[in-house]
Amino acid sequence: MTTRLTRAAAHARPPAPVRAVHLGLGAFHRAHQAVYTMADPDWGIAAYTFRNTELPRTLAEQDGLYSLQVRGEGEPRAEIVDAISRAHPGSETDQWLADLASPDVTLLTLTITEAGYRLSGDQDGTAIGRVLAGLRGRHRASGAPIALVPCDNLPGNGGVLREAIRTAAAGEAPDFRSWIEDHVSFVDTVVDRITPATTEQDVTATARLTGFEDRAPVVTEPFSEWLLAGDFPLGRPAWENSGARFVDDLAAYEQRKLWFLNGAHTLLAYAGPALGCATVDEAVRHPVLARLTASWWDVASRHASLPEEDLADYRQRLRQRFSSRGVRHNLLQIAADGSQKIPARILPVLRAERAAQRMPDAPVAALAGWLIHLRDRPVSDPRADELVSLAHSADAPRRVLSALDVTLANDRELVSAVEDYVEHLRLSAGRTV
Numbered sequence: 001m002t003t004r005l006t007r008a009a010a011h012a013r014p015p016a017p018v019r020a021v022h023l024g025l026g027a028f029h030r031a032h033q034a035v036y037t038m039a040d041p042d043w044g045i046a047a048y049t050f051r052n053t054e055l056p057r058t059l060a061e062q063d064g065l066y067s068l069q070v071r072g073e074g075e076p077r078a079e080i081v082d083a084i085s086r087a088h089p090g091s092e093t094d095q096w097l098a099d100l101a102s103p104d105v106t107l108l109t110l111t112i113t114e115a116g117y118r119l120s121g122d123q124d125g126t127a128i129g130r131v132l133a134g135l136r137g138r139h140r141a142s143g144a145p146i147a148l149v150p151c152d153n154l155p156g157n158g159g160v161l162r163e164a165i166r167t168a169a170a171g172e173a174p175d176f177r178s179w180i181e182d183h184v185s186f187v188d189t190v191v192d193r194i195t196p197a198t199t200e201q202d203v204t205a206t207a208r209l210t211g212f213e214d215r216a217p218v219v220t221e222p223f224s225e226w227l228l229a230g231d232f233p234l235g236r237p238a239w240e241n242s243g244a245r246f247v248d249d250l251a252a253y254e255q256r257k258l259w260f261l262n263g264a265h266t267l268l269a270y271a272g273p274a275l276g277c278a279t280v281d282e283a284v285r286h287p288v289l290a291r292l293t294a295s296w297w298d299v300a301s302r303h304a305s306l307p308e309e310d311l312a313d314y315r316q317r318l319r320q321r322f323s324s325r326g327v328r329h330n331l332l333q334i335a336a337d338g339s340q341k342i343p344a345r346i347l348p349v350l351r352a353e354r355a356a357q358r359m360p361d362a363p364v365a366a367l368a369g370w371l372i373h374l375r376d377r378p379v380s381d382p383r384a385d386e387l388v389s390l391a392h393s394a395d396a397p398r399r400v401l402s403a404l405d406v407t408l409a410n411d412r413e414l415v416s417a418v419e420d421y422v423e424h425l426r427l428s429a430g431r432t433v
């Protein structure tokens with residue numbers, strides 16, 4: 001018999017005072033930022049999600065506690081994470097506004113996916129609109145400074161958030177706009193910890209490890225990295241105690257993470273299912289995909305800024321992380337929002353290769369796999385309607401590519417290589433169309 005997870009049952013400390021707010025309460029926040037914050041007992045998090053109403057309710061019933069199961073090559077281990085002092089559905093707007101207005105709150109972290117930073121017309125109800133409403137209230141209430149810390153896999157994520165907020169604030173009063181410029185700090189980050197969506201088997205296995213009945217456990221890998229660059233005007237938790245690193249310039253690390261890890265994930269997410277694979281660990285064991293992944297890393301290495309030895313070491317660790325059977329990362333989860341990810345992860349390398357008159361097969365395979373994905377699978381992407389329609393049109397490879405980059409779409413050799421690779425993937429999978 002298992003005991004329901006609560007602070008009393010787990011002999012956990014009382015909730016720490018809320019000094020940090022999080023938007024986008026999902027698996028990753030709980031495996032990453034919350035774990036770094038837990039090491040500093042003076043800081044508690046108020047975590048919000050505007051889309052998933054079930055998770056905050058479950059966490060509230062568990063006094064904010066959940067189990068983190070870490071699975072690597074050895075025996076799995078589990079710990080109870082107690083950094084979330086309160087969890088709220090986004091419908092609790094008054095509480096959201098009160099938290100962001102509070103001078104006790106010094107920072108807001110975000111994991112709202114790449115698509116969450118996209119602006120489209122009316123911002124009401126979007127993540128950016130809600131952050132802007134929170135800042136407006138803070139400006140009126142105390143005007144205390146605040147640090148915004150985006151933790152999504154976007155190049156220059158602090159700058160992307162700053163631009164989104166500036167644009168959304170374009171019609172606001174001038175004093176509020178200048179307060180944003182002077183009092184809101186946008187921190188750049190590189191975040192890394194592979195954290196797939198939790199399955200029912202994970203729930204059962206975690207309960208066996210902890211002895212608690214927990215409806216919101218998270219499963220993650222042993223590896224974790226957090227690099228940050230920027231200011232925290234009212235302070236921050238001692239995240240460095242858990243290994244976070246504060247640096248002046250993130251560019252080279254960001255490129256390494258987005259090209260080597262996320263770029264390879266994107267390649268596998270599209271070419272993998274076309275060859276019958278469902279998870280990352282399965283895909284990297286497939287001979288064609290293993291060769292394509294190695295080829296992607298070779299090609300990306302030609303254009304990366306970090307020294308060759310660093311990249312070789314990073315690749316070696318990625319091979320181990322990807323092939324771990326501990327965390328089974330579903331390729332279709334990674335395949336979401338391709339239009340927001342491919343331009344940052346695949347296209348910079350492809351452009352550099354085409355400028356050097358080369359036709360690298362791995363980026364071509366990623367684009368061909370994406371085309372098959374758009375044609376054959378349920379597509380989750382803010383541009384899904386437009387892209388699915390282009391993918392079914394005559395001249396689809398050129399038209400889909402033109403939705404991302406017109407110059408690449410005018411590269412006839414590239415378009416025809418993508419078209420050939422679609423056929424190649426279909427034949428390799430033993431399918432004909």
Ligand SMILES: NC(=O)c1ccc[n+]([C@@H]2O[C@H](COP(=O)([O-])OP(=O)(O)OC[C@H]3O[C@@H](n4cnc5c(N)ncnc54)[C@H](O)[C@@H]3O)[C@@H](O)[C@H]2O)c1
Binds near residue numbers: 050116117
């Ligand atoms: N899971 C990982 O391994 C991992 C690792 C590094 C970075 N990340 C980043 O974290 C993000 C979330 O990953 P997760 O595993 O927590 O996913 P998740 O599905 O568990 O949670 C996603 C959260 O984002 C919110 N969200 C989704 N789309 C949104 C949108 N358009 N606008 C605003 N909010 C939105 C959801 O409500 C939810 O709270 C990823 O997209 C990625 O940018 C994830």
Ligand SMILES: O=P(O)(O)OC[C@@H](O)[C@@H](O)[C@H](O)[C@H](O)CO
Binds near residue numbers: 195
């Ligand atoms: O939605 P994405 O592509 O940003 O993320 C999916 C995975 O590639 C990603 O979550 C990795 O697991 C993560 O970036 C590892 O740190």
